[in-house]
Amino acid sequence: MRYIGNKTRLLPFILRTLRRSGIDVGSAHDAFAGTASVSRALKENGWRVHSSDLLMSSYVLQRAYVVAESAGRNLEEQASELAGLPPREGFITRHFSPATGDTRASRMYFTPENAGRIDAAREELEGWRKAGKVGADDYYLLLAAIIEGADRVANTAGVYASYMKRWQPNAKRPFDIVPEKPIKGAQPAEAHLMDATDAAKRIGEVDLVYIDPPYNSRQYVAYYHIPEILARGWTDSAPAIRGKVGLLAGSEGRSQWSHGRRVKKLFSALLAATGARQALVSFNSEGHLAPAALQSLLAAASVDGKVSHFTQSYRRYRADSEREGRHYHRDTALEHLYLVRLR
Ligand SMILES: C[S@@+](CC[C@H](N)C(=O)[O-])C[C@H]1O[C@@H](n2cnc3c(N)ncnc32)[C@H](O)[C@@H]1O
Structure with missing residues (x-):
């Protein structure tokens, strides 16, 4: 990343x-x-x-790339399933893409299509975790892959402190989810x-x-607030955000x-x-x-x-x-x- x-x-x-x-x-x-x-x-x-x-966000990467020892047999199919879900209007769409006509949503971090697909994947994965459909290693491998996939299509110059005012070529590419293979140490x-x-x-x-x-x-929590929001999720409680670029409001992570x-x-x-x-x-x-x-x-x-x-x-x-x-x-x-x- x-x-x-x-x-x-x-x-x-x-x-x-x-x-x-x-x-x-x-x-x-x-x-x-x-x-x-x-x-x-x-x-x-x-x-x-x-x-x-x-x-x-770092904890998720540590769990996926260091702690995880083995992936479930269906990991690749699960990643394709998450990546192929129809777009949903979730937290990323509402706050980090110009999708809804809401004044705050002029933030051009993701195209509306990619934002909706990121939302769908993130929310579905949380549902799978709660339903026991994925084990801990697979959950973190898939979540890390969502964070990295979103990073590849983020309309930024590398950090999330600001977004570009025109869509960059990488932002127009479709969001995808490619889980890494865990290393057996x-x-x-x-x-x-x-x-x-x-x-x-x-x-x-x-x-x-x-x-x-x-x-x-x-x-770092201000430069990478969107990976952090993706890592924390929003289905149980929506993170409080503030300001022009939607920074996380609390002191956590500072x-x-x-x-x-x-x-x-x-x-x-x-x-x-x-x-x-x-x-x-x-x-x-x-x-x-x-x-x-x-x-x-x-x-x-x-x-x-x-x-x-x-x-x-x-x-x-x-x-x-x-x-x-x-x-x-x-x-x-x-x-x-x-x-x-x-x-
Ligand atoms: C220079 S980066 C580390 C880069 C890392 N070696 C790598 O290869 O990706 C510094 C990291 O320190 C973390 N950090 C800042 N304050 C911290 C603290 N008090 N305790 C633990 N980590 C902290 C930041 O969140 C950031 O991820």
Whole structure:
């Protein structure tokens, strides 16, 4: 899924760094799991994985891509059945597509046809869950596939903070549902819908904690409010939304880590709370924590005062969301990893 900070492209760098540092396969806590890309790679490589994130949308991806061990025999047919349902006028149609003539519904996130099909799939899947027609693994595999399918046809420049004023080619394509195959790990995995530090306390001793927090004031729950609404659902209670783009109204999912002044304290508290022997930290220098500040708090938490630093440059493409036509800038960014021994 398109997600700021998604580490999919950096997985070889992360795994190589662990190998070259002599860290054997063991147990890990991916504390800010996001798309679950790192958790999934660790599980594939034999690790026993715990993952955590504040967002329900991340929890759904963790359950589907890391925790799920096997899919039911009918998963593909069930996905086709959900994708082929006639459109319904549900929460997404009413609030995130220009379908109903309602003034709020000028939000052009999805074409009316796709919005109705997303609504039908999401509501039907919830009915199946309640009726016991799908088990937990299949429920999360299908829900993750609905979230990813909706993301492919969302009329945005990548994040949901705004929508494009004209339909983009991807938004005009039909919504589809393609479930991923679950990975059978050597070790079972566990997902936690909770704050990283609370999860670290609950999980206790592990070999490694991987730390990839938000490094600027961007709130993920505001940038990805529609995946979050799809993850939470609306059949039992409709989420309260507000403002021009229909952000979630409550404080649920909002992160303290996005407040520049608090990050140092939060970081040190997480390092003190974790029962991990080693910490691997992804760092991005465009945020509100200076590299020297991070290095000194890592050195303070380290058992021997040592902090190992690894870098890799990568080319990235940035969408210029200010313009209608989606212009992309190519530039080179430096990805940093720090490794410290905590005990
Ligand atoms: C940089 S992203 C992680 C990306 C992830 N490594 C990946 O590959 O997709 C940061 C994540 O931290 C989550 N987050 C923010 N504050 C959190 C907290 N206090 N506890 C746990 N997760 C948090 C956000 O919801 C977001 O998914």
